Amino acid sequence: MTRMTELAATFPLTADHADAAAALMAHAYTDSRIGATPWSAGSIISSLASAHGFGLGINTGGQPDPDAALAGFLLARQLGSEAELLAIAVNQQERRHGYGRILLNTMIGRLKQEQTASVFLEVAVENHPAIQFYQIHGFEISGRRPRYYGSQDALIMQLSI
Numbered sequence: 241m242t243r244m245t246e247l248a249a250t251f252p253l254t255a256d257h258a259d260a261a262a263a264l265m266a267h268a269y270t271d272s273r274i275g276a277t278p279w280s281a282g283s284i285i286s287s288l289a290s291a292h293g294f295g296l297g298i299n300t301g302g303q304p305d306p307d308a309a310l311a312g313f314l315l316a317r318q319l320g321s322e323a324e325l326l327a328i329a330v331n332q333q334e335r336r337h338g339y340g341r342i343l344l345n346t347m348i349g350r351l352k353q354e355q356t357a358s359v360f361l362e363v364a365v366e367n368h369p370a371i372q373f374y375q376i377h378g379f380e381i382s383g384r385r386p387r388y389y390g391s392q393d394a395l396i397m398q399l400s401i
């Protein structure tokens with residue numbers, strides 16, 4: 241049977257999605273182990289508007305329909321041969337259905353086309369689900385930032401692509 245997520249596709253996140261993305265993030269980041277603070281709609285718009293920023297969204301509709309409800313999204317920036325994954329979130333009730341994987345793989349595919357060599361990210365040391373998610377996609381721990389998230393350290397993770 242074809243899973244819905246195999247039919248789902250991403251679309252470019254725009255300022256029009258900022259309110260929905262901020263609401264999704266506020267809900268998705270309630271677990272204190274995540275460490276990071278959810279972004280406001282204004283911060284999301286600023287990130288998308290920055291020279292090197294971009295975002296991807298995904299919905300559950302089976303088609304890349306920007307008007308349907310968001311299942312998840314990511315924000316990133318790319319500068320020369322390096323890129324940074326700034327944020328990724330999938331709705332609580334949509335997790336473990338492959339949406340995060342599709343978002344990440346779509347971003348990596350896009351970055352490969354732009355000759356990006358490495359992707360970096362920061363993740364709270366206690367955010368074990370996200371660390372496993374990144375490791376399964378080939379990211380490796382390359383450093384640590386003490387007390388980056390208040391009392392929590394951040395791991396720096398890197399993927400060579």
Ligand SMILES: CC(C)(COP(=O)(O)OP(=O)(O)OC[C@H]1O[C@@H](n2cnc3c(N)ncnc32)[C@H](O)[C@@H]1OP(=O)(O)O)[C@@H](O)C(=O)NCCC(=O)NCCS
Pocket residue numbers: 268269274276327328329330331334335336337338339340341342362363364367368369370372373374376
């Ligand atoms: C991290 C996150 C984006 C993953 O999204 P997702 O759509 O649930 O991930 P996927 O379904 O694509 O998972 C792909 C694989 O990653 C791994 N994985 C994902 N979530 C996991 C978890 N909670 N525990 C262990 N492994 C996990 C699994 O190997 C999974 O494959 P499987 O389901 O076939 O076993 C999601 O959990 C989330 O939004 N978390 C809260 C926000 C957050 O922590 N963001 C990162 C901040 S740095």
